[in-house]
Each structure stands twice: as C-alpha cells, then as structure tokens.
Amino acid sequence: MNLKQLSDILNLSQTTVSRALNGYPEVREATRRRVMEAARRYNYTPNTRAKGLATGRAMSIGHVIPLSRKHEILNPVFGDFITGASEAYVATGYDLVLSLVPDDVQAEHYRNLGAKGNVDGIILHGPLVSDSRIELLREIGLPFLVHGRSSGIEETYPYLDMNNRRAFARATRHLIELGHRRIALLNGDESMDFAARRRAGYEDALREAGIRIDPSLIVSGEMTESLGLQAAGEMLDRPEAPTAFLTSSIVIALGVERAGFRRGLAIGRDLSIITHDDALSYLPNGSDEPLFTATRSSVREAGRRCAELLLASIANPDAPPPQELLEADLIIGRSTGPAPRKDI
Amino acid sequence: MNLKQLSDILNLSQTTVSRALNGYPEVREATRRRVMEAARRYNYTPNTRAKGLATGRAMSIGHVIPLSRKHEILNPVFGDFITGASEAYVATGYDLVLSLVPDDVQAEHYRNLGAKGNVDGIILHGPLVSDSRIELLREIGLPFLVHGRSSGIEETYPYLDMNNRRAFARATRHLIELGHRRIALLNGDESMDFAARRRAGYEDALREAGIRIDPSLIVSGEMTESLGLQAAGEMLDRPEAPTAFLTSSIVIALGVERAGFRRGLAIGRDLSIITHDDALSYLPNGSDEPLFTATRSSVREAGRRCAELLLASIANPDAPPPQELLEADLIIGRSTGPAPRKDI
DNA sequence: CAGGATATTCAAAGCGCTTTGAGACCCGCC
DNA sequence: GGCGGGTCTCAAAGCGCTTTGAATATCCTG
Numbered sequence: 130m131n132l133k134q135l136s137d138i139l140n141l142s143q144t145t146v147s148r149a150l151n152g153y154p155e156v157r158e159a160t161r162r163r164v165m166e167a168a169r170r171y172n173y174t175p176n177t178r179a180k181g182l183a184t185g186r187a188m189s190i191g192h193v194i195p196l197s198r199k200h201e202i203l204n205p206v207f208g209d210f211i212t213g214a215s216e217a218y219v220a221t222g223y224d225l226v227l228s229l230v231p232d233d234v235q236a237e238h239y240r241n242l243g244a245k246g247n248v249d250g251i252i253l254h255g256p257l258v259s260d261s262r263i264e265l266l267r268e269i270g271l272p273f274l275v276h277g278r279s280s281g282i283e284e285t286y287p288y289l290d291m292n293n294r295r296a297f298a299r300a301t302r303h304l305i306e307l308g309h310r311r312i313a314l315l316n317g318d319e320s321m322d323f324a325a326r327r328r329a330g331y332e333d334a335l336r337e338a339g340i341r342i343d344p345s346l347i348v349s350g351e352m353t354e355s356l357g358l359q360a361a362g363e364m365l366d367r368p369e370a371p372t373a374f375l376t377s378s379i380v381i382a383l384g385v386e387r388a389g390f391r392r393g394l395a396i397g398r399d400l401s402i403i404t405h406d407d408a409l410s411y412l413p414n415g416s417d418e419p420l421f422t423a424t425r426s427s428v429r430e431a432g433r434r435c436a437e438l439l440l441a442s443i444a445n446p447d448a449p450p451p452q453e454l455l456e457a458d459l460i461i462g463r464s465t466g467p468a469p470r471k472d473i
Numbered sequence: 474m475n476l477k478q479l480s481d482i483l484n485l486s487q488t489t490v491s492r493a494l495n496g497y498p499e500v501r502e503a504t505r506r507r508v509m510e511a512a513r514r515y516n517y518t519p520n521t522r523a524k525g526l527a528t529g530r531a532m533s534i535g536h537v538i539p540l541s542r543k544h545e546i547l548n549p550v551f552g553d554f555i556t557g558a559s560e561a562y563v564a565t566g567y568d569l570v571l572s573l574v575p576d577d578v579q580a581e582h583y584r585n586l587g588a589k590g591n592v593d594g595i596i597l598h599g600p601l602v603s604d605s606r607i608e609l610l611r612e613i614g615l616p617f618l619v620h621g622r623s624s625g626i627e628e629t630y631p632y633l634d635m636n637n638r639r640a641f642a643r644a645t646r647h648l649i650e651l652g653h654r655r656i657a658l659l660n661g662d663e664s665m666d667f668a669a670r671r672r673a674g675y676e677d678a679l680r681e682a683g684i685r686i687d688p689s690l691i692v693s694g695e696m697t698e699s700l701g702l703q704a705a706g707e708m709l710d711r712p713e714a715p716t717a718f719l720t721s722s723i724v725i726a727l728g729v730e731r732a733g734f735r736r737g738l739a740i741g742r743d744l745s746i747i748t749h750d751d752a753l754s755y756l757p758n759g760s761d762e763p764l765f766t767a768t769r770s771s772v773r774e775a776g777r778r779c780a781e782l783l784l785a786s787i788a789n790p791d792a793p794p795p796q797e798l799l800e801a802d803l804i805i806g807r808s809t810g811p812a813p814r815k816d817i
Numbered sequence: 818c819a820g821g822a823t824a825t826t827c828a829a830a831g832c833g834c835t836t837t838g839a840g841a842c843c844c845g846c847c
Numbered sequence: 848g849g850c851g852g853g854t855c856t857c858a859a860a861g862c863g864c865t866t867t868g869a870a871t872a873t874c875c876t877g
Contacts, residue, residue, distance in 0.1 A: 130588070131863055142827045147865060155825065174588035178531065179863035181522040182832045189570070189591075196556070205755045208552050212540070215573040224591065225571045226533070229559040244474070244518035246833095247533075247568065354727070355760050380755065383698070383727060390734040411549045411724065416699050475833055486857050491835060499855060523833030526862045590863095 130173045139167055150175070177224075181246075189224035190214075190439060191248035193238065195255050196229045204255065205380070206428050209409050210276065213432025214252070221440055223249075236265055243269040250439050252276060256322045272446065274439040276431065279322050287442060287450035289435045293323050296424040296457035297330030297375065300403045303422075303459065304373045305338045308468035309401060312340075313371040315360050315381050316349040324349060327377060327405070346371055357384020365392055365400075372468045373401040379412050382421050382464075402464040405457070419462030426457040474517045483511055494519070521568075525591075533568035534558075534783060535592035537582065539599050540573045548599065549724070550772050553753050554620070557776025558596070565784055567593075580609055587613040594783050596620060600666045616790065618783040620775065623666050631786060631794035633779045637667050640768040640801035641674030644719055644747045647766075647803065649682045652812035653717040653745060656684075659704055659729065660693040661721045668693060671721060671749070690715055701728020709736055709744075716812045717745040723756050726765050726808075746808040749801070763806030770801040 136146040141164070149156045149164035156164075167173075181187045192214070194207060211225070218225050226248055230238045239262065242248055250272035253262060259281035266273045267286065275288040304312050314331050317324035328347070335342050348360040357376060364371050365388055376382045382404035386396055394400045406414045406423035408430075414420050438451040480490040485508070493500045493508035500508075511517075525531050536558070538551060555569070562569050570592055574582045583606065586592055594616035597606060603625035610617045611630065619632040648656050658675050661668035672691070679686050692704040701720060708715055709732060720726045726748035730740055738744045750758045750767035752774075758764050782795040 132865095133863075143864080144828080144866080145826055148826090151865085153866095157825065160825080172584060172588065174585050176526075176863055177589040177591040178522045178525040179832090180865080182520075182526055182834090183863080183865040185832075187522065205549060205552060205753075208549060211571065212573055215571075219572070219574070227555065227559075227569045227571045228563070229556055230563070240516060241518050244516060245521040247521040351755075353755055353757060355757060359760070386731070387734070390731075409549075411695070411697055413697060413699060416703070476835095477833075487834080488836080488858080489856055492856090495835085497836095501855065504855080520833055523862090524835075526864090527833080527835040529862075 130171050131176065132173075135164075135167060135171060135173050138171070139164060187247050187249050188222060189226050189248050190218065190436065191226045191228065191242050191251045192254065193235070193242070193251060194227070194229045195235060196231050205412075206407050206409065207254070209407065209427075209429040210254075210432035210435075212410070213427075213429035213434075214436040216433050217436030217440065223436075223440065235262060239265055239269060239271075243271045250274070250443050252435055252439060257320050258322050258325050260322070272439065272443050274435055274442070274451065276435050277322055278326075280325060285450055285452070287438065287452065289431060289438055289451070289453045289455070291323075291426045291431065291455045291457055293326035293457075294330035294333070296405065296426070296459075297327040298334045299330075299459050300375055300405075300422075300424050301331045301334035302337070304375070304401060304403060304465070305334060305340070307373075307401065307465060309373040310340060310468070311343070311346065311369065311371040312373045312375060313346040313361070313364055314348070315357055315374060315376040315385065316347065317352050317377045319349045324377060331375060352378040352381050354380050354384040354387075357381035357386075358388050359384070361385040361388035362391070365389070365394070372399075373403070373465075376402065376404040379404050379406055379409070379414060379421065379423075386464075397463050397466045399469055401466055401468070404464075406460075415462065419460055420464065422462040422465040423460055424457040425460050426455055431455065474515050475520065476517075479508075479511060479515060479517050482515070483508060531591050531593050532566060533570050533592050534562065534780065535570045535572065535586050535595045536598065537579070537586070537595060538571070538573045539579060540575050549756075550751050550753065551598070552755075553751065553771075553773040554598075554776035554779075556754070557771075557773035557778075558780040560777050561780035561784065567784065579606060583609055583613060583615075587615045594618070594787050596779055596783060601664050602666050602669050604666070616783065616787050618779055618786070618795065620779050621666055622670075624669060629794055629796070631782065631796065633775060633782055633795070633797045633799070635667075635770045635775065635799045635801055637670035637801075638674035638677070640749065640770070640803075641671040641719065642678045643674075643803050644749075644766075644768050645675045645678035646681070648717045648719070648745060648747060648809070649678060649684070651717075651745065651809060654684060654812070655687070655690065655713065655715040656717045656719060657690040657705070657708055657715040658692070659701055659718060659720040659725050660691065661696050663693045668721060675719060696722040696725050698724050698728040698731075701725035701730075702732050703728075705729040705732035706735070709733070709738070716743075717747070717809075720746065720748040723748050723750055723753070723758060723765065723767075730808075741807045741810045743813055745810055745812070748808075750804075759806065763804055764808065766806040766809040767804055768801040769804050770799055775799065 132143050136143045146164050149161040253273055253275045256275050256277040256279040260279040263279055263282050263286050278288050278290045316328055319325050332342055350356050374385045382402050385402055389396055389400045403422045406425040408425055408427040414423055442451055476487050480487045490508055493505040597617055597619045600619050600621040600623040604623040607623055607626050607630050622632050622634045660672055663669050676686055694700050718729045726746050729746055733740055733744045747766045750769040752769055752771035758767055786795055
C-alpha cells in the first residue's frame with residue numbers, strides 16, 4: 130500500500146493525504162480523521178526511503194564500533210549501551226544502523242556513511258587518546274557525538290563521558306583510607322581514553338597520599354576474566370604482594386577474586402577489591418547487597434543520554450555542542466576492608 | 474557530490490556514469506576507467522535512499538531483539554552474534570539495522586519493518602517454544618531466518634540452530650560415565666526454545682542411564698553469575714548435594730565455581746562442572762587449557778552463517794528455505810573429574 | 818447576493834538514482 | 848558508397864514521498 134493507492138481509495142489527492150498524516154493545519158479535522166482511519170485500516174506506513182529522499186533526512190543514527198584486527202573483542206559494554214540508545218530512538222522513530230568496522234578502514238567507512246546519506250548522525254564509540262576520528266567527523270560535516278572523550282584533542286566537540294579520573298581517584302583514596310599501601314591497578318588497554326583517565330585518577334590519589342607509584346602493580350590489557358586471574362595471581366605470589374586491587378571491570382574483578390580463592394585468601398579481609406561497575410544487565414554486582422565495592426555508572430543510561438543529546442543537536446544544529454560528564458557512585462560492598470594488620 | 478554533478482564534470486550523461494559504475498557492459502573500458510577514477514577522486518558514493526527507491530532493495534538487514542519488559546536483559550551472546558553477522562554484511566555491502574523491541578509491540582514492529590521498506594530481510598532472535606512471530610513473518614512476506622528454532626511450529630521455515638539437545642545429552646552422558654548420579658542443571662529461561670531443548674537433552678541422558686529426574690536439581694532463569702552462585706549454593710548445602718553441575722552459560726558456571734570455593738570444594742575433584750560455552754570473545758574459557766569442560770559452539774560463527782544464509786535466500790527467493798544445524802564440540806577442561814568416592 | 822477572506826484540495830515539481838527504448842556513431846563488408 | 852550490425856550514449860520515465868504555488872469550495876460580511 131503506497132500513498133497513491135491510499136489517496137485513490139479515499140478519493141483525495143496525495144497532497145491532502147500526506148498533509149493529513151503529517152499533521153499539517155490545512156486539512157479539515159473530519160478529513161484528517163477519515164485519512165488516519167483508512168491508513169490504519171489498510172496498514173499503510175510511508176516508505177522510509179522515499180520519505181528520506183524527499184525530506185533529506187534518513188531517520189536513522191549510525192553506530193560505528195571499531196573492531197581491532199589484533200584483538201577482535203567486542204566490548205561487552207556495548208550491548209547495554211545500545212539498549213539504552215534504542216530507548217531514545219524508539220521514542221522518536223529513529224532507526225539504529227550498526228556497523229562493526231576494522232580499524233584500518235574506519236576513515237573510509239565514516240566518509241561513506243556521510244556520502245551514502247543513510248544516517249543523520251553518528252555515535253562514536255571507544256575513543257582513543259588523541260583520536261583522529263574526531264577531526265575526521267568534523268571535516269565530513271555529519272553530526273556526531275562521542276561516547277567518551279579523547280585527551281589531546283584541542284577543539285571542542287560534542288561528547289558524553291563518565292568522569293573516569295575522579296571515580297578512580299575516589300576509589301583509590303577509599304582504599305588508602307582503609308590503610309592499603311600496595312594497591313594494584315588492573316586496567317583496560319591504555320591507548321583507550323577511558324583507561325588512560327582511570328590510571329590518571331589512580332595516580333592522582335597515590336601521589337596525593339605520598340605513595341610511590343609502582344609500575345609493577347599496574348597491568349593493562351583486554352578486560353577479561355583471565356587477565357584478572359593471571360595478573361592478580363602473579364602479583365599475589367610476590368613477597369610484597371598487593372593488599373588491594375582496583376579493576377576496570379567486573380569481569381576482571383571476578384578473575385582477581387578467583388586468584389584469591391585459589392590462595393585461600395578471604396575477599397574483603399585478606400584482600401580488598403574495588404571494581405568499576407558498568408551496571409551491565411547480565412552481570413549484576415550481586416542481587417541485594419553488592420558483591421564488590423564499586424564505582425558504578427550505568428552504561429545503559431549513558432547510551433540513552435548519548436542518543437538524546439545527538440538527536441537534540443540534529444534537531445537544532447546551531448546550538449553549541451553538547452558536553453556532559455556523568456559522575457560515578459562509589460558503592461560499598463563486601464569486597465573491601467581494612468588492610469591486613471601486618472601490612473600497616 | 475551526486476550523480477548529476479559527477480556526470481557534468483565528466484561531460485557524460487547520468488546513464489552512462491551509472492552504467493559505468495555498476496558494471497554494465499555497454500560502456501567502453503576507457504570510459505569506465507575514467508568514471509571510476511573520477512568517482513574516487515571526488516569521493517562520490519551513490520545515495521543509498523535514492524538507489525533503494527529506484528531498485529526496490531534496501532541493502533540492509535533488520536535484527537530485532539526482543540526486550541522483555543519483566544527482565545530487561547540483553548543477552549550477552551548477542552554482541553558476538555552481531556559481530557559475526559557483520560562480517561557477512563560488510564563483505565556484501567549490506568547494512569545492519571538494529572531494533573530492540575519490547576515484547577508487547579513486536580508484532581507491530583515487524584509489520585512496520587515490512588511496510589516501511591527499509592530492510593530486505595530479518596533475522597529473528599531468541600525464538601520461544603511455539604513462537605508466533607514465525608507465522609507472522611511468513612504472513613508479512615518479508616524474507617527471514619530464525620537464529621534457533623521453535624518447537625511446536627509445524628511448517629518449515631528457514632533457520633540456523635545449534636543442536637542443543639544433543640550437546641546437552643552428550644555432556645550429561647559424560648558426567649554419568651564419570652560416575653556422577655546427582656547432576657544439577659542450571660538452565661536459561663525454559664520458555665526459550667534453546668533452553669527447553671537443552672533440558673530435553675539432559676533428561677534424555679538421565680533416562681537412558683536409568684537415573685531418576687529430580688526436579689529439585691533443575692533451575693532455570695536468567696543466566697547470570699548470581700543465578701549460579703545462589704542456586705548452586707543452596708543445592709550444595711543440602712544433605713544430598715549434587716556432585717556435578719551442568720550450566721547453560723559460562724557466567725552461570727562462574728557462579729557455581731564461586732559457590733564451590735566458598736564451601737572449600739575443589740572444582741574438578743569435589744565438584745564437577747560442565748558448561749555450555751558460546752565462545753564469547755570477552756569471556757574466554759581459559760587461555761590455553763580450557764577452564765571448564767564445555768560444549769562449545771561459536772555464536773559468532775553462527776552469526777556469520779545466519780547472515781550468509783539469509784542473504785543467499787534473498788538473492789534466490791525460490792530456493793527451498795535454508796535449514797542448518799550446527800553441532801557443538803565437547804571439550805574437556807579442568808572442571809570435571811570422577812564423582813567423589815563416597816558418592817558412588 | 819456580490820465580494821473578499823478563509824478553508825480545503827489539487828497538480829506538478831523535485832529528491833537521486835536505475836533502467837528502458839531510442840538515437841548516434843563507427844566499422845567492415847559487399 | 849551504402850548498408851547492416853555493434854558499440855556507446857542519451858533523454859525521459861519511474862521509484863514513493865514532500866512541498867510549493869495555484870485553484871476551488873465555503874463562509875461571512877455589508
């Protein structure tokens with residue numbers, strides 16, 4: 130069923146039907162009702178492509194997920210982010226076009242997305258430190274919004290980020306106040322901006338407390354269970370083992386916990402853990418009382434907000450670029466406690 | 474840059490340029506090269522919407538993820554699936570349109586997708602037992618392919634599934650051969666088809682061995698770490714505790730493991746665990762030797778294959794509906810061993 | 818009830834592309 | 848040198864929608 134068929138049935142012109150459907154004022158109420166009614170009856174839905182061609186708007190947003198050739202890991206966070214974004218899109222009739230693109234063809238892909246005209250805007254995922262894609266997107270002229278930030282980019286650009294630095298500084302400070310001195314950091318890949326900022330926060334707090342930064346207590350890499358298991362295992366076997374771990378994701382923390390279990394260490398007593406918790410739906414941090422003490426910030430909420438901001442800036446292109454910084458909560462669970470006596 | 478501008482620059486008609494670009498034979502090679510060259514130089518990419526309008530093909534595939542209102546959990550498996558599917562799409566120039574749709578508006582959403590004409594086909598995720606969406610999609614007439622199957626649907630429909638029943642029967646048999654008699658099953662929500670089949674496989678093997686099926690050893694629900702922790706914890710505290718667990722996902726298995734740790738049980742000796750392993754990129758089952766004994770089937774591979782099958786059946790609508798069944802591997806890790814002596 | 822204002826409706830031009838049917842050009846052959 | 852056949856190129860008609868500018872009803876006032 131297309132517009133012409135519908136208007137023929139109604140004995141109206143296409144113009145009138147279109148206007149009636151799109152809420153223009155030049156249509157008598159009775160006519161509009163009649164049209165609406167018929168549209169529903171015949172299950173008429175305007176063809177998106179044709180509508181897009183005519184209006185110049187694609188009614189869809191592109192999400193481009195970088196896929197490293199080296200470690201082809203799709204960030205598990207992504208699913209929740211998308212869920213949140215989707216909420217905003219569904220509410221406004223937008224579609225979500227997803228592309229997973231290998232690093233080496235990213236630039237080309239962004240250019241194509243612009244030229245092909247099938248998205249009205251782009252959400253940029255997984256920004257690196259000094260990420261060149263930001264400049265590229267500005268150059269292309271397609272509206273965009275960065276989920277995260279990129280240190281080292283001077284110009285202002287639209288973003289929504291979580292205050293990683295402050296969150297990790299707070300967490301580190303909390304451990305220090307509990308008497309811990311040897312605090313390990315198991316971080317994500319530090320070429321990613323978020324991980325670099327988390328490390329900066331960790332170092333801020335240590336410096337502040339006059340604690341030497343020990344590079345042998347810092348590991349960064351893919352955020353998997355085995356990273357936690359292996360790195361923590363190795364560190365715990367040292368004579369001067371850390372008494373506390375700060376980890377960038379719950380999955381890593383689970384690995385640390387296991388390394389502790391294997392060595393007969395009680396979590397929260399012999400060994401403290403604070404993790405960042407993205408509040409992923411399928412990895413809840415305990416059901417009632419949180420398992421891990423954690424800096425928590427819902428990535429789903431971030432997804433929703435990102436989508437809202439991008440849609441708003443598409444609707445109003447002259448507004449200044451949106452920039453938002455979410456703060457994480459520090460929630461206390463059962464994985465932290467005072468540093469063991471002998472270590473104070 | 475659009476076709477007209479490009480053809481003006483080249484002093485050619487739009488037709489000629491279009492034909493040159495799309496590989497039609499009526500263009501001299503020299504001309505074609507000249508056109509190609511210019512297209513690259515000016516970074517011309519045909520507008521998808523316009524092309525779609527003219528050809529009637531959207532060059533994109535819709536993935537509809539059901540989002541239960543009750544437990545808003547996005548299956549973590551989904552990320553890897555999409556990654557796989559993406560590989561097939563990128564190779565053929567298709568886009569991936571994603572929608573997360575609450576259960577109660579699914580039917581409407583499928584209808585709209587059809588009418589709006591912005592996808593050429595649909596991948597149906599998360600089929601339930603007797604899933605009515607399959608009938609709906611057939612009625613709508615849009616090409617589709619089910620990832621999984623739906624028991625209780627009589628007509629043939631295109632699908633790609635993993636042989637869940639056989640996989641779980643094999644795993645259960647393996648435990649039985651190791652001497653286990655009290656084997657618990659921690660399953661996904663059994664209104665989902667895959668979970669129902671897994672349970673059937675588990676029961677097949679028990680029946681075969683003449684072991685009574687004990688409903689108190691079967692739990693199904695959301696596949697989270699805490700499900701594993703709680704269900705296993707509760708079972709292990711019984712006088713007649715199970716000696717082995719079969720779980721539907723690694724996350725559950727991690728929970729079981731933790732419940733074991735907490736009770737001082739050695740995994741692989743006091744307690745055996747077999748899990749299904751979707752080979753998720755961010756949840757590797759150990760780095761060299763597998764942590765868990767597992768039935769393994771890469772969901773990413775499944776994604777790639779689903780996409781390929783759907784694209785093939787779009788290209789050739791008269792072919793019989795593709796139906797494929799993947800077999801899972803049973804890989805032996807360190808989480809299984811003979812049943813403890815006293816229990817034999 | 819004429820005349821102008823207002824409320825409705827219409828025909829037609831685009832949006833950027835593909836594709837059809839026809840025309841121009843060039844070649845070699847008789 | 849004219850003609851048939853191949854090779855290229857072209858103008859124009861759609862694809863389904865929005866939107867402009869004009870036409871037609873309808874209504875109200877004096």
